[in-house]
Amino acid sequence: MKMKVGTLVFGAAIGLTAAAANATTLEDVVARGELICGVSTGVAGFAAPDDQGNWSGVDIDVCRAVAAAVLGDASKVKYVPTTSKERFTALQSGEVDMLSRVTTWTFSRDVGLGFEFVGVNYYDGQGFMVPKALGVTSALQLDGATVCVQTGTTTELNLADYFRANNMEYSAVNVETADESRENYLSGACDVYTTDSSALAAARSTFDDPSAHQILPEIISKEPLGPLVRHGDAQWGDIVRWSFNAMVVAEEKGVTQGNVDDMKGSNDPEIQRLLGTDGDMGKQLGLSADWAYQVISQVGNYGESFERHIGVNTPIGLERGLNQLWTKGGILYSPPMR
Amino acid sequence: MSVSSTTGETSGGSWLYDPKVRSIFAQVVVVGSVVALFYFIIHNTAVNLEKRGIASGFDFLWEPARYDVTGGFLNVRSTQTHWDAFMAGLLNTFIVAVFGCLAATFLGVVMGVLRLSKNWLVSKLAAVYVETLRNVPVLLQILFWYGVFILMPKPKQSLALFDMFYFNNRQFLGPKVFFGDTPALSAAEQEAMIHRMGEVKYNKLVEASGGVENVPAALAESVKPVFGTGSWILPVSLIIAIVGVVLFRRWAKKRQENSGEQLPVFWISAGTIVLFPILCVLLSGTAVNVQYPELIGFNFVGGASIPVAFMALWFALSTYTATFVAEIVRAGILAVNYGQTEASFALGLRSGQAMRLNILPQALRVIVPPLTSQYLNLTKNSSLALVVGYPDVVGTIGGITLNQTGQAVECIVITMAVYLFFSLVISMFMNWYNKRIALVER
Amino acid sequence: MSDTLRPEDQLGGGLPERAPPPSTVGIQGWMRENLFSGPINSIGTIVAIGIIVWLLPGILEWAIFDATFVGVDANGDGSITRKDCLVENAAGLMTLEGACWVLVYVRWEQLIYGFYGSDGSIWRPTIAFVGLLLAIAPLLFDKVPFRRALLWFAFAFPFIAVWLLGGGEWKLSSVLVFYGLIVAILPLLFDKMPGREILLWVTKIYPLFIAFLLFDAILDTLLGFSIWNTLLGPLAVWEFSPLPALAEVSTHKWGGLMLTIVIGMVGIVLSLPIGVVLALGRRSTMPAVRLLCVIFIEFVRGVPLITLLFMASNMLPLFFPEGIELDKLVRALVVVVAFSAAYMAEVVRGGLQAIPKGQYEAADAMALTYWKSMYLIILPQALKIVIPGIVNSFIGLFKDTTLVLIIGLFDILGMAKAAVTHANWIGLAREAYVFVGVVYFIFCFSMSRYSIWLEEKLNTGHKR
Incomplete structure (x- = not known):
């Protein structure tokens, strides 16, 4: 049952009695004509509003892919910015249909909190950045250092574990947002900046003199970041999972936003299944036959999304690294489309 | 309802119009709906929590916190419990609230008086200060001051004063005084410290302390006892001094009433409270x-330190609240009839005396009630500490603990209870003070 | 000196009038009088000048002289970003010398309207803002042209604003609840309006209708049966626009200064009546009502607003059966209104206590009912006394709206912070904060000036 209160801001508390009831998230989304996607309040390259007020980033592209698959229009997404504190409540209470906001896939979140992580759209790991002038070459030399860390994330737990395991002391400067961490680090309020290494690289690229800072070789945690949905609606989980996987498979098979129309005539059976010219995968998901075609033609494949928002030619300037396809030395791997 | 019920029975008419019956009916309806609402809420919450597999209760408080609390006045390690983290947050909130109220009162009184100054430039400057800062959200001001403080030099380039006080963009440091004997490090403890700090750092510490035997064991712990064995002399002598001062003041007052002679009571009291304990400690040979x-x-290692996040929060809260205090003080002074000032002068009081003995005591009656709500506001605004990462109650139990355990209801309830408690204590104290200074009417 | 005076001097004849000593008139005299009248005063002046000289040049240099104002693609990379503000310093590095106001220039639309503009309907909030000014003017000042007509407009404005900003189609129940309120309140406000008798009936039925709908909602939640839906059938789910149809702009697109004003105005408009009811309840003779009001007021006043906002974002969803969702903005509004109503209640209580007991007794003697005696006798006097206090509460409320960013709503501060998280503008936090600070200062300072003006105006009215 799904009831909607308060869309009219004031008087509609009464609208409660006249509510449409749908059994599944898919039906809700279709009836609404819009996907509600929980995103972060601003992480450069992953989700941030641009100068025109449109959200963009790799996390945003996952939302857009799902909207394209379900509704046939990638722009029919309502982005609900959530803080790291309220993100899980927002998903649990049904305020959002899915979360795509740099959330680490962990046991307790997957099992304890009752969510379903459907994939990994960015393989990350927590690292340290220090000014070169400090003369530090390893994280093991950081005893007594002051560390900038963002609160409300797994980062601070990893940090505590790492320093404890290595018998080192530290003091932390806890702040709410990445931007504040960056300001603190640059002004020297802390010696070390720790967060996911992708974010470290992103932050470094925006410094006036990036070459004066280095990222230490130690990666102290695994941070698989991915989209997640509520437990209990397996169909919806499948849709989000395969909307994302379609982007990965498309990159494997060389299907891009530009050539997707030509590829429809391809002889490769997997491409045919992907683009809906063969088989009934769309129907099995409860979607139209060309769902993946819509994803690729409107959002692009994974590599395109990556290069568009965080790749080497963007201000963020990240290498593909672990997020390269498994065939090219990375660990990005989608189950086969068959 | 309220007023008409005092008029008693209405003439004749049905019981429907009896104000007593109506009043009882209205109350039953109101209480009934509130109880129903609470039942609805509690029932739904219980169902939702069960569905999400969150066990309600406060057991999580005794589980390891798994995160470190640093950057405040009490460090808590990740192996300690959520309760310990909560206690550290409580202490940090308490410190910022108390010092904030003190600083806001001092600055507010100064600015309130300066705004009434005859010096045009000074009064205008005070007016600009008050009008600007009170009209900008305090959240912005906290962010601003934090931005200012982190622009200070880094630790290695710290501003130093007499090689005792250091100021950098992380901490403000000064010497720390230990009273009583702290046993020197045992061999095992030395080894443990070397292991923890590394050879180089340990040697530096030994050098700084002037020899292995001088490295106090207290340094090995994160919580350093300021008062070691044999330091009882300090608190005892302090109590004796305070009791003595109270007795002396009574005697001085009586003497003045009888003979009209005045003693420099303030200086004698202050001197006694400061000097007597120091004298006792020195004479008794207690180690300092x-x-x-x-x-x-x-x-920096050792010494007493104040974190910069605290400084920023403290500065912002006290300068912001001081603007309101200044207005309250100004209104209070203006509320005292100017005839009172003239009367004081006619009695031969100097302007300072007139202010202290005549004007201020009368103004205080106007000042104290609104001042109370400013103290409450400051305490509540201290919850904005989370934007500068100062680990207060909201940052620890209401923030990281809430996030890591998912016990939203319990954590928010604890946080609210803390502030309610603080509010209650401040209100009670100020009510007591207000009664003390209230006009005694015949 | 009297011994040197001659009789003709005392009579005013004799010597011509001499000019006053130069040290008491003109700039010099003024300075002597106001700045250097004594040693302490002179020290004060010097310290004050020292503070000004110490602070002012640096601020001016950063904010104005070294600053970049206009968004020109200075480095020619095809886009306007913070890089266009960079200047080469002595060490040959590109750094920011002064403020980079280009951020505000480029992000202006977002800072003011949030994401509202992304579908080209900025005219709606703009008109709403102009309407707001027109609606407020007659409430603030007595001598406004067409005051009578504007008062009517002011009354209808909240309903127009909701239509303009929100748009969309409404269900019949919502239309009845929302616009029924106008019809219900009108006869209470205007004594001599045509057809008042008929409208008064609406006023009486309205609360019953609300109670029925609430009851119906509970029934529907618990048993899945709704009288309203059964009676009206398809009419109950029929959606239409009560005013000319506008496309719906959902609240998640609201942001920036617009959202700040919306939250501030809703808080102001709703907190006053609720605060009055709470204050009356606190002084009620019914112990249960009094106790409930005291608990509510003291609880809300005893905890920080951010813990209440956390409650709204983390706990409120738990309070409802699964599947019911409350709009995030509505949740924030509920908290803001409850918070400021509790403060308002205390301000109003002060006014109620200041009314002499004779007034209450006189109202009773006139055989007025409780509500009539409050409405006609007590409240008009009590509220007039506490108007400055009410305006001060409004200022506090307006400043407190910044805290909604903590639960992920993008008010003007949230929007500014979001702007500096974008890769193009990263590191310009100071500019963002200063801009937001200036905007708040303009609003709050004018409100406090207005409060002072009003205080003086009301004072003269009471002069004997």
């Missing part, structure tokens, strides 16, 4: 060790 902050590795 002073530890100076020393730059070892990345940061």
